[in-house]
Amino acid sequence: MILHPPRWSNRHQAGLELAERLKTSTWRDHDSTVIGLPRGGVPVAVAIGRQLRLPVATWSVRKVADPLQPELVIGAISGGHVAIWRNGQAALRRQEQALSQGWLQLQERELERRQRLFGDPSPKQLRNRHLIVVDDGIATGMTVRAALLSLRQAEPRSITLAIPVADRTVAYQLRQLVDQLEILVLVEQLQSVGMWYGKFNQLEDREILDLLAAGTSEAPN
Numbered sequence: 573m574i575l576h577p578p579r580w581s582n583r584h585q586a587g588l589e590l591a592e593r594l595k596t597s598t599w600r601d602h603d604s605t606v607i608g609l610p611r612g613g614v615p616v617a618v619a620i621g622r623q624l625r626l627p628v629a630t631w632s633v634r635k636v637a638d639p640l641q642p643e644l645v646i647g648a649i650s651g652g653h654v655a656i657w658r659n660g661q662a663a664l665r666r667q668e669q670a671l672s673q674g675w676l677q678l679q680e681r682e683l684e685r686r687q688r689l690f691g692d693p694s695p696k697q698l699r700n701r702h703l704i705v706v707d708d709g710i711a712t713g714m715t716v717r718a719a720l721l722s723l724r725q726a727e728p729r730s731i732t733l734a735i736p737v738a739d740r741t742v743a744y745q746l747r748q749l750v751d752q753l754e755i756l757v758l759v760e761q762l763q764s765v766g767m768w769y770g771k772f773n774q775l776e777d778r779e780i781l782d783l784l785a786a787g788t789s790e791a792p793n
Contacts, residue, residue, distance in 0.1 A: 579737065579757060581770040583612065583708050586736035586756070587619025593754050594624060594704065594734060603729065604702040607631045609719055610690055611775040612765075613707035616736065618783050620706060628784065629693050631705070632686040633719045634679040648714040649676070649683055650722035651692070656714060689777060690784065695726035703728045705750075708772075709765030710738035713746055720749045737768045 580586040606628045608617025614630060621628035636647035636655075647657040655676070686692075703723060710716050716733070723731060732752040735743075739762035747753050757768065766772035 577768040578770045579768045583615035583736075583769065583772075584619045586708065586769070587616035587706070588623060589756055590616065590706070590734050590736060590754065591620045591623035593756065594620065594732070597732065597752065597754075603700070604704060605629055605693075605698065606704045606706060607719075607723070609633055609705070609707045609715065610686055611777075611780050612709075614775070614780050614783055616708050617704075617706040618786070620704065620734065621787070626704070628787070630686075630690040630780075630784070631719055631723060632683055632690060632692055633715045633722070634683045634686075635715055636675055636679050638675070645712065645714060647676075648718040649679055650715075650718040651683075651687065652695070652722045652725040654718050654722040654725075656718050656721070658712075658714065690780060698723065698726040698728050700727070700729050702730050702732070704732045704734050706734050708736060709762075709768065710735055710742055710746070711762050711765055713739070713742035717746060717749065720746065724749070737765060738762065 604626050606617045606621040606626050608614035608628060608630050610630050610632055617628050633648060633650040635645045636649060638644045638646060645658065647655060649655045705719060705723065707716055720731065730751040732754060733746060733750045734754045737757040737759060738755045740758040740760055743753065743755055743758060
């Protein structure tokens with residue numbers, strides 16, 4: 573196993589490798605759905621769906637950042653009014669700051685826009701289904717955690733978290749939120765997901781819509 577980046581040429585290749593890992597799962601049946609987290613998780617999810625002949629859907633999630641320091645992520649939100657905040661005891665202060673200064677409301681509007689645009693399923697559509705939740709990597713885990721907490725509200729039969737590369741400590745923390753965890757590469761103190769890909773371009777809305785429309789076609793992103 574190659575343990576040094578880059579590991580995959582693009583997200584599609586990572587999805588194909590994950591699909592091989594998932595082929596041995598006992599839950600895989602007609603009641604399973606691959607859930608890609610927009611935007612980066614969608615090419616990975618489409619590749620998995622194609623290989624396993626499973627439907628693919630999206631589940632939108634948004635980071636909440638300080639507009640003056642866009643690189644400083646202070647929280648994440650997802651459907652069902654799920655919001656999580658960073659830094660333990662400072663979480664309440666950050667939540668109040670995001671509310672008072674409008675950062676949270678801004679991201680809530682963007683979340684709703686993406687839910688409509690990408691056609692996120694309703695919780696009712698996911699009830700009693702096996703969900704394979706997919707992203708292109710996990711560094712801090714905030715967006716994935718928000719998505720998992722949100723999806724649990726839909727009362728699925730089970731949740732599998734399938735990720736190409738993840739921070740080891742964060743992955744251990746997320747394990748309690750899922751029924752099955754499949755990660756190809758665990759990294760100590762992962763600083764950058766993108767360094768594990770030869771091509772790690774930022775995807776636009778139209779590219780995501782094209783991937784979802786293509787369904788089982790090749791998706792080299």
